[in-house]
Amino acid sequence: MRSRPTITAIAAAVLALIVLAVLLAPWISPYPPAEQNLAERLAPPSQGHWLGTDNLGRDTLSRVLEGGRFSMSVAALATVLTCFLGVAIGILSARRRGWLDEFLTRTNDVLLAMPEMVVALFIVAALGTGFGPLLLALSVTGWTPFARLARTLAYDVSARGFVEAARVVGCPPSFIIFRHVLPHLSAPILGQATLRFGQLLISVGALSYLGLGVQPPQSDWGSMLAAAQPFADRAPLGIVAPGLVIFTVALCVTLLGQRAARMAAAPLLLPVAADT
């Protein structure tokens, strides 16, 4: 376990590098991402094109950098959105109980029973492609795991002695929720959120791969994969580059999330004194 901080540090560094590069894309890209150069189609890596070019002679590196913006911002926003929504619904369920809890939990069950991708396909098909519809598509079902986790944990915490003690001394519900319940939820929710971010990143990629994400000439990692697939034998980097970036970002976020979750749980791991 001694190597943990090192792994965390590496993950943080790699992620920071990728995020920075993606944010600074307009300034550091070697070429405009949509610029075609049909003379250099499917070129292998070279001095001019570090990651080669695609079937229209566009620079792969520039497109990876540009595509990250869309993929990562949709995934991050959807994670944050669903996390807040889910935790709020979960806590509401656990605190109110009764018919509202029943209703929300059943709704959750119904949504969980539907394949996320199919729901997302429906929504994108109905509302059209683009940033907004994609975000909505991923959020409609995405809150359910958060709600489920938050509800269970909030139920659990609410039944513990210290919450009852707080009620007896007259602490208002807001105090109980924000000072007692939420901090106890933070570690597992954080863990869940980072896992979710990785999944969403891949979902965004998958939807774009199916042509439901961004529209050409704009790029994102999923659509790049799709576009490069027919030419995989001649320019394998066209697939490997966006795929590897998706993988790396998802992995780094998960590692960082685990670390953060452990730190959030740390106050509970203090030594216990004995009665003497």
Place this chain on the structure above:
Amino acid sequence: MTKSASLVLDGLEVSLAPASATGPSAAGAHSGPPLLSGVSLSVDPGEFVALVGSSGSGKTLTAMSSLRLLPPQLGITGGSIRLGGLDLTRATEPELNAVRGGRLGMLFQQPKRMFNPNRTIGHHLKEPLRLHAGLRGRKARAKALELLDEVGFADPAKGVRAYPHQLSGGMAQRAMTALALAGQPDILLADEPTSALDKVLERQVLQLLDRERRERGLGVLYITHNIASVASYADRVLVMNAGSIVEAGPASELLTRPSTAYAQQLLAAARLAPESRRRPPSTEREVLILDGVGKRFGPRRRKTGHTALEDVSLTLKRGEILGVLGQSGSGKSTLARTIVGLDAASTGTITRQLGEAGTGEATAVQLVFQEPHGAFDPRMTLRTSLHAPLRKRPGLSPQQRDARIGAVMDEVELDGSLLDKRPGQCSGGQLQRATIARALLLEPQVLICDEATSALDALTQRTILGLLLRLQREHDLSLIVISHDMDVVRYMCDRVAVLLHGRVIEVAETGEFFAAPRHPHSQALVSAAIPCRTDGLWTVLDVAKPARAQSAVVPNVMAGRFPGPTPGRS
């Protein structure tokens, strides 16, 4: 069955070291003082030997070394453990496995934790029957039924199919006993087998062990804190302190005339002096009136719910201490929760007449919890936790709040430096004081103590009870003391109310109640509590022998839920 063997420990020494492959010769090569040194004891078949001592004195360690089940960082560095002709310190692992759960049985403190929650009791019983008695299939099942019948299951067939969570604590300990008996042990190591049980169940389990001792010559090594039960059941007593046996002798002698200072101290701590300075409440003013209070859990319209309280009518006068007695599950805690308002009463009314000092009526009734570690958020420092109740008080500056907190900390005799610690860094006694401090912050008029001391050891318990009595006097508080410990109630209370299945079956003055309980259930409760602490050990020793000579009949206080061992079986 072959001849029964004695367990003999001779000069046992256990140290922080890897297991002693080289035997006693390796002793002395290790740093640090041994955890056990020179422990010599013997348990013969048919003998009931008690091992007493405060927490951390090495009692459990002695039992675990006898089974050679020490944690890997500990090793036996000297002495020998013999069971009949077998030297357990030199036995091989297969030999040990044949002995463990076989000729040498073990009962643990928390029976429920020792069962696999996913397996039925029958499933658990099958294993020792197969390994140690060679029984399988139908024969094993028949034997399992027989064993459960023997330990007092009213319906053994149901018991075999039951999962651990379906059993009450007492039944789980009986099932554990059946499990230990399944291996037909010569010697049973019982490590605080009753400390998680209430008095009635404790007595049932001890009587069961005692019956096994008489009928099949079981030798029992009974590890306990509870001196009263030692007085009633043990033949011999061993007193342990700091890893060695400091005194040993026949129970009657040692308990009446302990010769070492440590044993004297231990026995003295077990006795609560009757509270002589209690005077009756100063006024007749009633602060709390319960009228026909009932509480049902579960769906409202269907009949499947559970009635926890039914038609409870009680009053509490200002400055009075009311004791509430009852077995586990009788509705004591529900009553406390209903009075403070954690649960709403389903029927009836609770009237608070708090009079002139009605500052914040909602918090004028406060609760002291059973489990002090659970009553504080493990993430918060005590300061944050204690600030919380004052947040809603208007017109208090942060400095005034700090001053108020400092004042109550002084009142409960806690050091102010503790405020910056988290619950995990505090002891149970400290936290229970902090719980009381938190309750006092709101200047309550009624303080409900729900088993407030039962999670604490005897010495800490005494200081907390003393603190509560002092606070009661100084603030003219009314207390409701909920407990299944007769001694606590007798020590503290002016009046006693007894709950049975959610109903109040008797209310009486304390002295009157303990002298002549009227309801049969109250009589059972009073007689089940081995009357030790208040009357002294001396009277106990007088009643000890007749109590043992009687057959194992327990007044059927469980009223149809699960009857005690049947008298006709012996």
